[in-house]
Structures are given as C-alpha cells and as structure tokens.
Amino acid sequence: MYWTNPGVYETAVEIKSVGDCKVTANPVVFHPNEGGQPADRGSIGGADVINVEIVDGRIIHALSENLRDGRYVAKVDRQHRLNTAGQHTAQHIISGIAESRFELKTTGVHIGLETSTVDFDKKADWQTLQAIERQAMEAVAENIAVETAFDESDVRSRFDMSQIESDTIRVVKIGKYDASACCGAHVVRTGDIGIIRFIDLESKKDGTRVHFAAGAKALEFSQTETARLRALRKISKCSTLELPVILQKALDQSKSLAKEVDRLHGSMLPSFVESARIVEAGSSRVGIQVDAVAGKYACKLAALIAEKIDGTGIVVSDCNVAISSKNLDAGELLEKLRKAVGGKGGGSAGSARGRLDATVTTEQIVEIVTKV
Numbered sequence: 001m002y003w004t005n006p007g008v009y010e011t012a013v014e015i016k017s018v019g020d021c022k023v024t025a026n027p028v029v030f031h032p033n034e035g036g037q038p039a040d041r042g043s044i045g046g047a048d049v050i051n052v053e054i055v056d057g058r059i060i061h062a063l064s065e066n067l068r069d070g071r072y073v074a075k076v077d078r079q080h081r082l083n084t085a086g087q088h089t090a091q092h093i094i095s096g097i098a099e100s101r102f103e104l105k106t107t108g109v110h111i112g113l114e115t116s117t118v119d120f121d122k123k124a125d126w127q128t129l130q131a132i133e134r135q136a137m138e139a140v141a142e143n144i145a146v147e148t149a150f151d152e153s154d155v156r157s158r159f160d161m162s163q164i165e166s167d168t169i170r171v172v173k174i175g176k177y178d179a180s181a182c183c184g185a186h187v188v189r190t191g192d193i194g195i196i197r198f199i200d201l202e203s204k205k206d207g208t209r210v211h212f213a214a215g216a217k218a219l220e221f222s223q224t225e226t227a228r229l230r231a232l233r234k235i236s237k238c239s240t241l242e243l244p245v246i247l248q249k250a251l252d253q254s255k256s257l258a259k260e261v262d263r264l265h266g267s268m269l270p271s272f273v274e275s276a277r278i279v280e281a282g283s284s285r286v287g288i289q290v291d292a293v294a295g296k297y298a299c300k301l302a303a304l305i306a307e308k309i310d311g312t313g314i315v316v317s318d319c320n321v322a323i324s325s326k327n328l329d330a331g332e333l334l335e336k337l338r339k340a341v342g343g344k345g346g347g348s349a350g351s352a353r354g355r356l357d358a359t360v361t362t363e364q365i366v367e368i369v370t371k372v
Contacts, residue, residue: 002031002040002185003148003170006085009076015044021063028059029074031081031185037088037111040185041080045072081185083215086193087116089146089174089186090214093139094118094196096178097132104128107207111184115199115213115221124208129198136196143191144175195219265297273304276313277362281370284327285311288369290362291318298322299353314369316360321345322353333369340368 001008008029015023025044032052033039039052047063054060088111095118098104108119149171172182174190187193195218199211213221229240236246276287287305295317302324305313312325314333321337323330330352334345337356341364345354 001027001029006081006146006185007188009042009078009081011074012071013044013074014071015061015067016069017066018058018060021047021066023061023063023067024058025061025074029076030059030061031084032059035183036109037184038084038113040084041077042075044074079216082187082192083113083217084111085185085187086215087111087213087217088184089190090136090193090196090212091116091118092172092174092178092180092182092186093136093190093193094132094210094212096174096180097135097139098124101135102128102132104208108209114217115211118210118212119204120208120210122207123203124201124210126201129201129210133196133198139174139177140190140193140196142175143189144177145189146186147173149173195222197221265293269293269297269301269304272301273308276305276309277366278309279366279370281312281328284325285309286314286328286369287311288314288316288362288365290316290360290365293317295320299324299351303351314365316356316365319343319356319359320353321356322351323347324351325349336368336371337365340364 001011011027011029013025013027013029015025017023023044030040030042030049030052031037032054034054040049042049044061044063045067047065047067049061050064051062052059053062091109091111095106095109098118098120099106102124104120104122104124106118107121108117110117150168169181170183171179172184172186173179194215196214197212197218199213199221201211202209212218229243232243233240236243238246272289272292273287275292276289278285278287280286287309289301289305293301293315298315298317298320299322302313302315302322305315306324306326310326312323312328312330312333315322321334321343323333325333329349331347331349334347334352334354337343337360338345338354341360342357343355345352347353
C-alpha cells in the first residue's frame with residue numbers, strides 16, 4: 001500500500017507471528033528500511049512499530065510487544081512518513097531536473113531524518129544548484145500527481161544503465177520531471193512536499209554531493225538560519241547584505257591582531273627564560289616555566305631554557321608539556337610526569353612533548369623531577 005496508496009495512514013491488517021515481537025502484515029502499509037529511505041513508524045494494535053525490514057523476501061515488522069495472530073488496526077506515523085517520503089520525492093525531482101537540464105547524473109542518494117544528500121557525477125557550482133532548486137520548487141508549486149506504474153518496458157535504474165532484471169518493476173512518475181524505477185514510499189502529490197531547500201555542497205572525487213532538506217525539516221532549517229542571521233545582524237549592527245563585508249573585515253583584523261600577539265610573545269620569550277625556576281636534578285640543572293606562554297611556544301621556550309642553562313628546560317602550558325634537554329633523558333622525564341599525574345605523549349632523549357591529565361604547579365614539577 002505504501003506504493004499504490006501512500007495517502008493511507010490507517011487500515012486494518014492481518015498479522016502473523018514470525019518470531020519474538022516480529023510479525024508479517026497483510027496488506028503491507030509500513031515502508032521498510034530499503035532503498036536508502038528510513039522505515040516507517042507507527043503502531044499495530046497496542047504495539048509500537050519499532051522497525052520494518054525485508055528479511056528473505058518478506059517484510060518483517062518489529063513490535064514493542066508480542067501480539068496474537070489476527071486482525072488489528074495499523075496506524076502509520078503521518079508526520080514521519082511525510083518527512084521521509086517528502087524528502088525522497090524531492091530527491092526524484094532534483095535528480096530528474098539535474099540530469100535532463102544540467103547533465104548532472106545522480107550516482108548516490110541518502111534519505112535522512114533531518115537532511116538528505118544527492119551525489120552528482122560532475123562538479124556543480126552554487127549558481128547551478130540554485131537554478132535546480134528554483135526549478136524543483138516550480139514542480140512543487142505545480143502540485144503534480146506522483147504516479148506509480150508497474151512492469152513498463154525499457155525501464156532503467158537511475159544508478160545503473162543496464163536493463164533491470166526483476167519480476168516486478170515499479171516506476172515512479174512525476175510529470176515531465178522524472179520517471180525512474182524505485183522501491184521507496186512517496187507523497188501523493190508534489191505539493192505535499194511543501195519546501196525544498198539546498199543546504200550545502202561538497203566535492204566528492206570528480207563529482208558533487210548536495211545536502212538538502214524538504215518539507216517541515218526545510219522550514220526548521222530556514223528558521224534556524226534566519227534566527228542566526230538575526231543574531232549576527234544584532235551583534236554587527238548591520239543588514240544581512242552587509243554581513244559578509246563586516247565579517248571579512250573582522251576576520252582580517254583578527255588575523256592582524258594574532259600576528260601582532262605572536263610577535264609580542266616571540267619578543268618576550270627571553271624574559272621567560274630569565275624568570276624560569278632553576279633546580280638541580282642530580283648533576284644537571286633543570287629550568288621550569290609553568291603557564292607563562294601559549295602552548296604553541298612551549299617547545300621553543302623549553303629549548304631556549306635548555307640552551308641558556310646548558311641543561312634541561314620544562315615548559316607547561318595548560319596541560320601541554322614540552323621538554324628539551326642537553327644532558328638528561330627528556331623522554332624519561334616526561335614518563336615521570338605521566339606516572340605522577342597521568343597523560344600521554346613521548347619523544348627522544350633530547351626532546352619530548354605530551355599532554356597531562358591534570359594541571360600541575362611549578363612546585364609539583366620540582367618534586368617530581370628531583371625525586372630519586
């Protein structure tokens with residue numbers, strides 16, 4: 001019935017047990033997890049339909065509780081069906097338009113509960129996708145009947161140009177926009193989709209993956225996007241059209257400031273060398289500096305300390321630790337720290353780095369490295 005009467009969401013069915021909380025149903029009203037489309041949800045009698053899948057050629061319904069064989073009322077979750085069927089029907093429209101008008105062949109499809117994807121065999125830019133999106137919305141506005149036909153001759157799969165070999169070939173037709181073999185559930189008319197929105201694109205080898213949403217999920221995405229744009233406009237005190245310029249200016253300023261901070265940190269490293277805590281560890285001198293510099297400067301500062309005192313430099317920034325040594329084994333020192341407070345990392349006798357599981361003070365490091 002999900003093929004021939006997709007607008008039916010409630011009907012009487014005869015069920016037969018095929019295992020613990022698993023039944024077959026006649027007629028079949030619930031769409032199984034098949035063809036990249038999630039299974040329908042709903043209930044049979046007083047039991048929830050947890051999953052629907054094809055097992056050895058039969059459509060098996062997994063229920064929340066056991067039911068005796070017999071006749072029950074089956075209810076399909078209408079919103080869930082409209083979501084998955086709407087996204088699947090939108091994909092047919094998108095793929096049909098892309099192939100017939102833009103020479104973009106569909107090579108893969110995933111129908112999700114929030115968003116879906118279509119993979120094209122060629123690169124496509126955002127302007128082309130916007131054109132496809134506009135034409136797809138024209139198909140929605142036309143409110144075309146989504147028809148099902150069976151066993152038509154010369155039907156080919158969208159993903160494989162070879163002849164389909166099957167006892168039953170089901171074809172989904174959407175006016176002038178698409179006609180292709182399909183096993184999924186679809187809406188009754190294109191107007192039931194409501195909205196089709198392209199969300200993003202990404203390169204996939206030689207092709208393009210398009211992320212899209214349809215129906216209520218497309219509206220949710222649009223509302224979330226609008227809310228974020230409003231928040232950005234409020235922060236930036238500008239219009240939506242001005243946002244890219246304002247944001248680019250802020251990013252450029254941020255990069256400039258980051259470079260200046262880097263320059264200042266670099267110029268201050270000698271002073272942090274001078275202020276390092278120096279202790280004796282056996283016959284070697286160890287210089288320690290904790291939370292004086294950002295993690296990116298830890299290795300350089302440790303090396304400068306080791307060079308200055310002709311010994312070992314240990315620098316901790318937050319939980320990141322860098323050790324540079326001229327006469328002790330830096331790897332063994334790091335292992336001591338790891339055993340004391342936990343963490344990970346490693347290195348050689350001359351240099352080691354890692355991340356500790358807890359913050360440490362200068363006094364703790366002194367105690368650890370000077371302990372025999």
